[in-house]
Amino acid sequence: MSGDERLARSFGAEAHTYETGRPDYPIQAVDWLLQPVAGGERRIRVADVGAGTGKLTRVVQELGAEVVAIDPDPQMLATLRESVHAVPTFVGTAERMPLPDDSVDAVVLGQAWHWVDPTAAAAEAGRVLRPGGVLGLVWNLRDDDVDWVARMTAVMHGSHAEEVLAEGPPQVGEPFGELESAEWRWTRPMNRATFLAMARSRSYVITAPADERARIEAGLVGVLDDIGAIGDHVVDLPYVTRAFRALRR
Template identity: 60%
Template sequence: MAEDMATSFGAQAGDYEAGRPEYPFDAVAWMLERMPADSRRVADVGAGTGKLTRVLTQAPDAEVVAVDPDPEMLAALRGAVPGVPTFVGSAERLPLPDASVDAVVLGQAWHWVDPVAGSTEIGRAVRSGGVLGLIWNIRDDRVEWVRRLTEVMHGSHAEIMLAEGDPVVTAPFGPLDQERWEWVRPVTRDVLHRMAASRSYIITAADEEKARIRRELDALFDELDLHGDATIDLPYVTRAYRAVRD
C-alpha cells in the first residue's frame, strides 16, 4: 500500500500543482550553501510537478535536472518549468552517472525512500563534498482550525515521520544540519479542497471515504465562513536538512 501511495500522485497532478505550497527561497538556498563552489549541478529527486524545481532554477548558476518515478508528474513539471531536463527514476535508482552532480535534493519525498538504499545510491551520484538536501512544508497544527483540518484529512506519512524524529540519512553522508522557517500562505476554499485531493491517503481511498472527507471539510470551511474568493492564512513550518558527502 505504501508503494501504491508513493506512486499515486500522477492521477492528481493538477490538484497537486494547484493545492501544494511553494518552498521558501531562503530555505532552498540554505540547503545548497554547502555545495562545492566550483560547480552547481543539482538533481531534484521526487520532483513531482516542479514545486521545488522552480525555486532551484532561481539559484545563481544552478544547472538543474528533475527525476520522478511518475511520467504524469514529469509531464506537468515540463509545462510548469520549461527547459529543465526530466528523467524517470527514484532515489534508490537514479538515472545519473557516478559523481555527476553536486547536490541531490528531495522535497516532500524522503519519507517514501528507503533511507539506507537511498543514501547509498545518492552517494554514488553525488561527488565528494556534495550535498544531500531534504525539505518539507508542514502545516502548523498549533493553530486550532489547521489541527482540525489535519484530523479530517488524516496525517501524512511525512508528518508522522517528522513527529517521531529527524529523518535518517546514512553513509556516505555525514551528520544532518537542520533549520526551520515559519510562514503563511493565503488560501481559498477551492485551494484547500485541491490540496486535500492531492494527498496520497485520499487519492487511494474508497469513494465513500473521499465523500466523507469532502463533507467534513465543507463543514469546517462553512464554520470559518470561507467562501468564493475569500482567503484564510494557512500557517506552515518549513523544515530543511542537509548533509555533506564524505
C-alpha cells in the same frame, strides 16, 4: 505493490490538482539546503529527486543552479514540463537515479524522503554526488499548533510525512556526515478551491474509497465554512518548512 508504494505512486492521477493545491518552498529554505556547495565560480548542478510537478525544481532553478528533475511518475513530470522550462526530466527513483557517478553537487528531495528506503537512497545519493556534495531534504508541513489547522488535519488523516517526522529527524545513512536542520514559519494565502485541491492531492485521499473521500470533503467543507474560506475569500494557512542537510564524506 506494498501499501506505502501504492500511496507513493498515486500522485500522477491528480498531477494538476497537486500543482494547484500544494505550496511552493520558501526560497530561504532552498538556499539554505544548497549553501554548502553554492557560492563558487562554477554553476552548481542539482538533482531534484521525487520532483513531482516541480515545486522544488523551480526554486532551485530560480537560485541559478543547473537542475535535473527525476520522478517515478511520467504524469507528474509531464505536468512539471508545462510550467518549468529548460530542465531535463528523467523517470527514476531515489534508490535508482539515471545519473553518472560523481555528476552532481547536490541531491534534493522535497516532500519525498519519507517514501524512500533511506539506506539504499543514501547510498545512491552518495554515488551520484561529488565528494563534499550535499543531500538536502525539505518538507512543507501545516502548522497543527493552530486549532483550526489541527481540525483540518484530523479530517484529512495525518500524512505519512507528518507521522515519520513526528518520530524525529529523517534517517540518513552512509556516506553522509552529521545531519543539520533548520525551519521556517510562514503563511500561504488560500481560497476554498485551493484548500480543496490541497486535500484532493494527498495520497491518502487519492487512494481512499469514494465514500471515504466524500466524508473527508464534507468534514473539510465544515472547517472551511467555520474559518470563512467561502467563495474567493482568502485565508492564510500557516506552514512550517523543515529542512535537513548532510554532506557526502
